[in-house]
Amino acid sequence: MGCTHPYWSALQVGSQHLARQFARHGWKVHYFSAPISLLHLPELFSAEVIKRLQCAIQCQTIHANGMIRSYVPFSLIVPAGNCLLRHKVVIHNWFRTMVPPLKSIQHKSGFERISLLYIDNLSYHFLLDQFSYQKSIFRVMDMHERFPGWEGEARNLAQKIARQADVTVYSAQGLEKYVDTLGYSKSALVPNGVDFDFFNFQTSSAQKHPFFKNIPDPVLLYTGMIDSRLDFRLIRSAAYRLPHVSFVFAGPVGISHRLSDLPANIYLIGPVPHAQLPDLIRSAAAGLIPFDVDNQMDLIQGIRPLKLFEYLAAGIPVISAKWPELERMNSPAWLYENEQEFIEFVHKATDNKYDHMAAMNFAKQHDWKHSFELMLNALETGVYTSKSH
Structure with a gap:
């Protein structure tokens, strides 16, 4: 699997969940995350960079009783957003500077025979040419070229992978038109899901999560990357209007320059270990998805x-910005179009009148095991056939 986030990262996205599904179904998984390079040395005091470097030194880390082996390759150069490192020469040849070389890792780890090659990180396009394999899957979770620094070449890479892969799957209906431009042989919608049993598991303790120990109730919680997709104009304004409510953001911060002078009832608690997320979520009055749909729709429409x-699997209300993908889902989430509706939903969430079972039943229908089955079925049959292949 050629992916982006380390398998053990606090940010657990579809890649890690699908890796676990493969393992649960008896597959031996070799999970490669984005490489680390000399360019990361200035960030050496970052806990994640230190751990990535440690993993690169030890070559592989074993998980799931040996069914999953994860790798953080070390490379002298890697593709990045600045002009020099997104040059075609770097993008297409960075893997040649891996230490140890890719073939050495493959031989040492014993995966010469590859039944299925899975790619969702464009930087791993070369795996299709460097490895021998029986089948291949390209998974699309974003409109790649919408992200800074990847304009132009991202589409070329995505087309290259899609045309070589046996099937291209995408995680949201909003990505369909983008995927249709890639020239795939077969494609299918394989939506994101949830590890329902993990998030629905009830611990014996009903106490407030330690991360919230010094944070007054009620708590509204956002989990995930804190980046430009968030509507901090609305968040700031709502926090000023609701001084008795605590707005908690749990995750890595990618836009620190926009987070100065926050109201006192906005808390940034940093990344939370994935194992603690269910208890953290259950300690909140509601879960937030406050995306900036007015200014960042290009980044949001495919999510x-x-x-x-x-949030729903843990049984709490969800307050989210409205965009077409969420409307199509017809979930129990409360979708707002403006700040006043957001405020009203906050009041609704804190009155303790909520149908927890309806939320959990909806989430249960979207377990990752169903998405995994759809993906394997798509590999055999496909849903759409490209005219441009």
Whole structure:
């Protein structure tokens, strides 16, 4: 599997969940995340960079009783957003500077015979040419070229992978038109899901999560990357209007320059270990998805957020911005179009009148095991046939 986030990352996205599904169904999984390079040395005091470097040194980390082996390759150069490192020469040849070389890792780890090659990180396009395999899947979770630094070449890479892969699957209906431009042989919608049993599991303790120990109730919680997709104008304004409510953001911060002078009832608690997320979520009055649909729709329209299912599986209300993908889902989430509706939903969430069972039943229908089955079925049959292949 050629993916982006480390398998053990606090940010658990579709890649890690699908890896676990493969393992549960008896597959031996070799999970490669984005490489680390000399370019990361200035960030050496970052806990995640330190751990990635440690993993690169030890070559592989074993998970799931040996069924999953994860790798953080070390490379002298890697593709990145600046002009020099997104040059075609770097994008198409960075893997040649891996230490140890890719073939050495393959031989040492014993996966010469590959039944299925899975790619969702464009930087791993070369796996299709460097490895021998029986079948291949390309998974699309975003409109790649919408992200800074990847304009132009991202589409070329996505087309290259889609045309070589046996099937291209995409995680949200909003990505269909983009995927149709890639020239795939077969494609299918394989939506994001949730590890229902993990998020629905009730611990014996009903106490407030330690991360919320010094944070007054009621708590509204956002989990995930804190980046430009969030509507901080609305969040700031709502926090000023609701001083008795605590707005908690749990996750890595990618836009620190926009987070100065926040109201006192907005809390940034940093990344939370994935194992603690269910208890953290259950300690909140509601889960938030406050995306900036007015200014960032290009980044949002193809998202079917995992956090929506995770909040619902844990049995709490969801307050989310409205965009077409969420409307199509017809979930129990409360979708707002403006700040006043957001405020009204906050009041609704804190009155303790909520149908928890309806939320959990909806989430249960979207377990990752169903998405996994759809993906394997798509590999055999496909749903759409490209005219441009």
